[in-house]
Amino acid sequence: MRIAVAMLAGIMLALVTSFGIVRVVTTSQRDPVVKPLYNYGTR
């Protein structure tokens, strides 16, 4: 039970941390998927 609780708490912590990191990353870069319009992707 303790492991399960610790795991849940850890995952929630990771969730919050990840969300914060991603917000920082995404607000500090431009979306690379704007141009060109018709490519499958870019190497």
Next chain:
Amino acid sequence: MARGSAVLSPETELGGRPLRRRHAAVAAGTGLVLGLLALGPALAPGFVLAYDMVFVPHPVFDRETFGLTGMLPRHVPSDAVVTALSQVLPADLVQKAILLAIFVIACVSASALVPSERLTARLAGGVVYAWNPFVAERLLLGQWALLLGYAALPWVVRAAARGDPRRLILSLVPAAIGGFAAMAVSGLVVLAIGLRREPPRLLLPLAGLLVMSLPWFVPSMELFSGVPADPAGVTAFAARADTPFGTLGSLLLLGGGWNAETVPPGYGAVVTAVPWLCVVLLALAAYAGRGTGTRGLGTAALVGLFLAALGAVAPGLLRGAIGLWPGFAVLRDGQQYLAPSALAVAVGTGLAVDRLGRWRPELAALALLVPVALLPGLAWGAGGRLAAVRYPADWARARAVVRADPGDVLVLPWEAYRSYPWNHGRRVLDPLPRFLPGRVILNDAVRVGTTGRRDLRMAAEDPRARALGPLIRSGAPLTGALRARGVRYVAVDAPESLGVPAERLAGTERVAAGPDLVLYRIPAVVPSREKRVPQWPVEIAWFITFAVVVWSTRLPVGSLFARSSPKEP
């Protein structure tokens, strides 16, 4: 005596006991949490449209669903399964359920393969398998069908090791739903394990793979010789470095996908890449002294790594092979064959955490967070790259028109992928062929951008796209030529191109128009005489596969959760 064992040998597998329900439930819950964390905004109402991931509202069965239109059946039978499920649930819910199921199945199946009594060790394997660069890059590339097979790969490993044909068929169901790519990866694992058995057993595994591949294999046999396999794809889809460790190092770390746009935000920085390298090396080192039980999976992982690197280290060899036989084109996007390597790393991580748990249990629990901490860019729909959107109303109006007066549709601009404003500029394979009823002709020649050089363009595969391409690119009037070739409608679905020169479509009727799509109707169309794949062999193929799956379900599904023996053989 060490806990855990070389569990993948058939001998120890036969001694396996059912995975504790509590362990399975915790693994499923963990997978669900990871799925919720990874998908985030993608779980809002609407459809997630990203690269190859195309779901549409109210899909219907048509000839394309079963690969009967003369194109390579890349979406068979995955589209058919989605269409069937969408008859009972809204299609956007079906999409979200499938995406979440990938994480749940991956976590449960991989944790069941970790030879340990410790829950933390099992979960560590499950978390690494569900949350790693391979999953992230393939998910962002929209390859949910491949990931469905990937998720169930640990079940396939167990079934192949045990040599039980029913269990093998049942474990292959997710890969079979995924279709060609998922079955190719599963086939690699099944054959590697069959070869490494004593004595080697290949006949039954091959038969199982063939039966589960019939829905796409039969229609592709009908037209394979006439479809070009463009060697240019070798350069376009070769693995590339997305970490400081070069292409091979990136592949070892389970990344290295060809598309720079699908690298999760922040991945590849030294601060996360070096610890992740340490995790992978520790996981591989954990196999030391485990005996021979894992050699089948190890062989599959090594062969997969070789195939993944082939396009990057020996492109000439691969081009030559494709020139000899177009079937070798399946190796162009080699990074997908890293799936067994990801499983080997996941199980190895479980083994390492098992040892750590004997020493410091609290550290073992913290180890569960490592994959998420080192790859935070996958979280929240990879920083919003995966998000749900609704199709524009213009699309629904066009569908109503075509449904009321059916006919073949040509899609312009003459490109395969789009970056619609209503999808916030995210790339996606044009959804019109699935959205509109009947035959929709799209230029399926994909284009890949490169830095500092011209775009790489692959040849079209659709015979009608190949036939119409020169006309459309010529700039000449279209109406008469399209009428003669059986095209009833022209749909223009990119706002920057809605103003097609009027003279090119002179004589057409504008039957639906809006800011997101314009539909033109061509009067007095001559019916097309398209070469079609015969239907009856495909019907027989589906019947055989379905019958064999029903036969396999005489085995309780719960037996898939049988865990590996924790004892040494």
